[in-house]
Amino acid sequence: MDVNTYIQSGVIESYIMGIADEQEVSELMQLAARYPEIKAAIDVAEASLEAFSLANATPPPAVVKTAIFEQLTSEFRPATEPKEPTIISFNFRWIAAAAVILLIVSSGLNVYFYSRFKETTSQYEALVLEKNTLQANNQMMQTKSLDLYNSMQMMTDPAMLKVAMPGIAGKENSFATVFWDTKSRDVYILPNKLPQPTKGKQYQLWAIVDGKPVDAGVISDCAGLCKMKNIPKASMFAVTLEKEGGSPSPTLSEMYVAGKVG
Amino acid sequence: MEAVQKYSESELVPLLKQRSQQVYSYLYDNYAGALYSTIVGIVSDTELANDVLQEVFIKIWRQIDSYDAGRGRLFTWMLNIARNASIDTIRSKGFQNSRANRELTENVYESAGSVETKTDTIGLRKIVAQLKEEWRVLVELSYFQGYTQDEIAGILQIPLGTVKTRMRSALQQLSKQLKEK
Numbered sequence: 001m002d003v004n005t006y007i008q009s010g011v012i013e014s015y016i017m018g019i020a021d022e023q024e025v026s027e028l029m030q031l032a033a034r035y036p037e038i039k040a041a042i043d044v045a046e047a048s049l050e051a052f053s054l055a056n057a058t059p060p061p062a063v064v065k066t067a068i069f070e071q072l073t074s075e076f077r078p079a080t081e082p083k084e085p086t087i088i089s090f091n092f093r094w095i096a097a098a099a100v101i102l103l104i105v106s107s108g109l110n111v112y113f114y115s116r117f118k119e120t121t122s123q124y125e126a127l128v129l130e131k132n133t134l135q136a137n138n139q140m141m142q143t144k145s146l147d148l149y150n151s152m153q154m155m156t157d158p159a160m161l162k163v164a165m166p167g168i169a170g171k172e173n174s175f176a177t178v179f180w181d182t183k184s185r186d187v188y189i190l191p192n193k194l195p196q197p198t199k200g201k202q203y204q205l206w207a208i209v210d211g212k213p214v215d216a217g218v219i220s221d222c223a224g225l226c227k228m229k230n231i232p233k234a235s236m237f238a239v240t241l242e243k244e245g246g247s248p249s250p251t252l253s254e255m256y257v258a259g260k261v262g
Numbered sequence: 263m264e265a266v267q268k269y270s271e272s273e274l275v276p277l278l279k280q281r282s283q284q285v286y287s288y289l290y291d292n293y294a295g296a297l298y299s300t301i302v303g304i305v306s307d308t309e310l311a312n313d314v315l316q317e318v319f320i321k322i323w324r325q326i327d328s329y330d331a332g333r334g335r336l337f338t339w340m341l342n343i344a345r346n347a348s349i350d351t352i353r354s355k356g357f358q359n360s361r362a363n364r365e366l367t368e369n370v371y372e373s374a375g376s377v378e379t380k381t382d383t384i385g386l387r388k389i390v391a392q393l394k395e396e397w398r399v400l401v402e403l404s405y406f407q408g409y410t411q412d413e414i415a416g417i418l419q420i421p422l423g424t425v426k427t428r429m430r431s432a433l434q435q436l437s438k439q440l441k442e443k
Contacts, residue, residue, distance in 0.1 A: 056388070063312070064315050
């Protein structure tokens with residue numbers, strides 16, 4: 001058959017314009033498969049119809065496009081962004097996975113740090129208590145130390161008269177010293193060596209004035225020198241063990257130490 | 263202005279099948295005008311043509327998966343959808359009724375004018391109008407009104423063979439003029 005005559009018969013145009021009947025179409029399809037020239041002619045005819053149509057386009061009103069896109073909105077969304085969303089969801093999955101892992105790690109650390117926190121807090125409280133105790137002890141020591149310093153100052157004062165009181169017969173192990181301020185006449189005692197008084201008993205200092213014992217005060221628990229009463233005049237000092245709070249007159253059988261002034 | 267991206271047909275089709283709104287918008291912007299000319303050429307009523315164009319683009323969207331590039335160009339496929347939708351519209355009962363009324367009115371007030379002449383200035387109709395009457399009638403009945411060659415043979419009271427021969431001659435001539443434009 002004459003391919004060129006067939007091509008120019010108008011059947012191709014009839015086909016692309018949709019006018020050809022079934023018989024014509026099937027004949028054309030068979031021939032196009034067999035003759036590349038016919039296939040090429042169809043392509044050319046299609047291209048020229050398209051070019052002509054585009055050149056003769058009439059712009060439709062804008063409302064039509066709006067209406068179409070409104071109608072298709074729901075159909076675009078699930079699939080309109082076929083590339084980016086897969087990437088985004090891929091990234092999102094990684095981010096989500098990372099976030100979950102971080103959350104678990106973080107929760108674990110929370111428990112760990114909380115227990116550490118509680119432990120540290122109790123340790124801190126113990127330290128504060130210990131510090132307060134130490135501070136109190138330190139203050140006590142300072143007071144004691146100051147008392148001792150003051151006592152030492154007094155003992156080395158040239159105006160201070162020192163009266164040594166050795167233990168009397170039967171009480172040789174005992175020893176005490178009276179410091180007597182020659183200006184103010186204040187009396188202090190240093191109980192160097194006196195047995196721990198039994199319960200309900202207290203040592204009492206006596207000044208012997210004109211042969212008679214005068215109460216010079218009871219010895220309480222003091223650091224260094226214990227301040228006693230003011231004694232203007234005395235020839236001798238002695239210490240007896242009396243009932244707590246002292247007695248009006250000394251129990252001579254309970255005398256421990258005694259010493260003459262001068 | 264943003265750079266307008268150009269797509270070749272082989273790029274367009276897969277993107278449309280992936281339901282890309284952007285590419286669909288591009289398709290509309292580039293081809294709606296050409297299809298609209300064809301639709302207006304057939305339905306002869308711009309308001310109705312708007313509805314048909316909308317219907318055509320919805321069909322293109324929904325049927326893109328059935329388009330086979332091996333069987334022809336995308337535009338040819340779209341043009342056929344547009345032509346078929348237009349012919350379905352003028353064949354519909356509602357259209358027939360309104361047209362009957364309109365033709366009646368026009369016949370009364372304008373004596374002889376035909377509706378078709380109003381769109382003679384658009385696209386393919388412009389060329390078809392220049393064909394000799396014997397051929398023009400055939401193209402008019404087949405392409406613009408969707409009658410089969412069998413039906414045309416019946417309408418014009420001429421043998422089917424003659425319809426086919428004349429039709430081919432008419433299209434040959436049309437094709438020549440098309441290429442000259």
